Amino acid sequence: MIEEGIVAFSGWMTNFELLSSGWRAGLIVFGLVFGTATVAFMVSRVIAAMERKFIETRNIWDDAILHAIRLPLVFFIWLQGVYWAAEVAYYYSEADVFTANDALLEIGFIWVVSWAVLGLIKQIEQVLVSPVKMKKPMDYTTVNAISKLSRMVVIITVILIALQTLGYSISGVLAFGGVGGIAIGFAAKDLLANFFGGFIIHLDRPFKVGDWIRSPDRNIEGTVEQIGWRMCTIRTFDKRPLYVPNATFTTIAVENPSRMSHRRISETIGVRYEDIDRVSGIVSDIRSMLQNHDEIEARQTLIVNFLAFNHSTLDIMVYTFTKTSEWVKYHEVKQDVLLKISDIIIGHGAELAFPTQTLHVADSVKLKHLEHDFGRDQGRGDTANEAGERSLRDNHEEAVSQQKSVEKHYAKPR
Known part of the structure; x- marks a missing residue:
């Protein structure tokens, strides 16, 4: 068909003695390329307009299909135009470079089809996981895995068909792959391990x-x-x-x-030894508060008990689970629970304990300090009673100062 058209056009030009063969070939090639560009532009515009129209419809697949075939269809039009232009150039020049036109057209057609199929797979993947287009979107990981596997199958199939089109035997290629696969497997065992x-x-x-x-x-x-x-x-x-x-x-x-169903709150609350008679009521109120808390799952394990006599605290164990598994909201719930526990303890007239230490000074040390102070005061003319009173007062003030220093050092909330 192309050759008949070229012969007719060339004969018409020859009868009128208009142009040489070279100019006639160039004119025909230019006309084919220009016509191809015009058709490709018009098709691209039409498909784009159809996409904008179909995106408003309820059908979720029509715009996906149009978007997948738009570029491959434009490429196919260019492929046909270039093929015809190459055929014209081959008719006039008979250069060996144009003898591969038919094979390139077949390979190009295979590429266009595979391009459209791969684009359609991608569009289907995006639709299935989209919460906008699907009422119940599918799991992204599953859809992505199926999409990757489908693309791999398409690519392998396209490669085999292309090799067959170029004149290679698929059976020979598969046999070579079976023998070479062993060597490749040993050389790329880490890659295969990651793949599997x-x-x-x-x-x-x-x-x-x-x-x-x-x-x-x-x-x-x-x-x-x-x-x-x-x-x-x-x-x-x-x-x-x-x-x-x-x-x-x-x-x-x-x-x-x-994938946690709940988050755990596990804390040890310490009160003073002076509040031992209030521990039972505090434990009961904390348990009641947790059972009635809106964000605490009472059907899960819930433990509130007096736990142990610690060094400077009476320990109360609080063990429960929140309804939420979100990290940020969990900490908000935990803060609310801890503050309510603090209010309960204060409401019972008790206090949260902190580590304390009591210092006991030996009598020999006290006597030594008393004799030292008495000798110093005698030199100042004080009586024995006045010196003893001053020494006791100084020792008392020093002990109080040391105790305050220790409490300030260890006074850290638990």
Whole structure:
């Protein structure tokens, strides 16, 4: 068809003796390229207008399909135009470089189809995980894993078809792959281990994108940003990216705090020994407060008991769980609980205890200080009674000063 059109146009130009063969070829090539550009521009505009119109409809797939095929369709139009222009140039020049036109057209067509299919897979992935387009969006990690697997199948299929189009035997390629796969497996065992590690993560799903994970075996903690076929990207809490090979997760224990059902409050509250007679009432009121708290899950384990006689405190154990598992809200609930416990203790006329120490001074030390002070006062002309009273008063003031210093040093709230 192309050749018949060229012959007719060339004969018409020859009859009228208008241009040489070179100019006729250039004119035809220019007309084909210009026409291709015009058609490609018009098709692109039409599809863009259809996208804007279909995006307002209830159908969630029509605009996705149009967006996936827009660029491949424009590329296909250019592919056809360039092919026709190359055929014209080959008709006039018969250069060997244009003998591969047919093969390039077939390869280009395969590429256009694969491009459209890969774009459609990407659009389907975005629709399935979008909370705007889907009432119940699917899990991103699962959809992403299926999308990656589908793209890999498409790419491998396209490569095999392209090799067959170029004249290579697929059976020979597969046989070479079977023999060479052994050598490649030994050379890239770490890469394969990471690949299968990523497959296990997608299969078992110990975590997904957006989860907060940590490992007691390794210094790994943060939010999962991406699960690839070779490694996972984790954003630590100081906002640094951490890249962990997938094979690592097959040999370490991983905690997933994002899947916690509740968060625990476990505190030991200390009151003074002087308030031993008020401990029973304090324990009862704290337990009642927790059972009636809106943010405390009373159906979980709830323990409030007098725990132990400590060095300077009477310890009360408070053990309960919050309804929320969110980190920020948990601390708000915990703050409210602790403040209410403080109010209960104060309401019973008791006080929160802090570490204290009592100093006992031996009698021999006291007598030595008394004799020293008495000799000093005799030199000043004081009587024995006055010297003794002054010495006792000084010792008392010194003991009080030492006790205040110790209390100030150890007075830290528990």
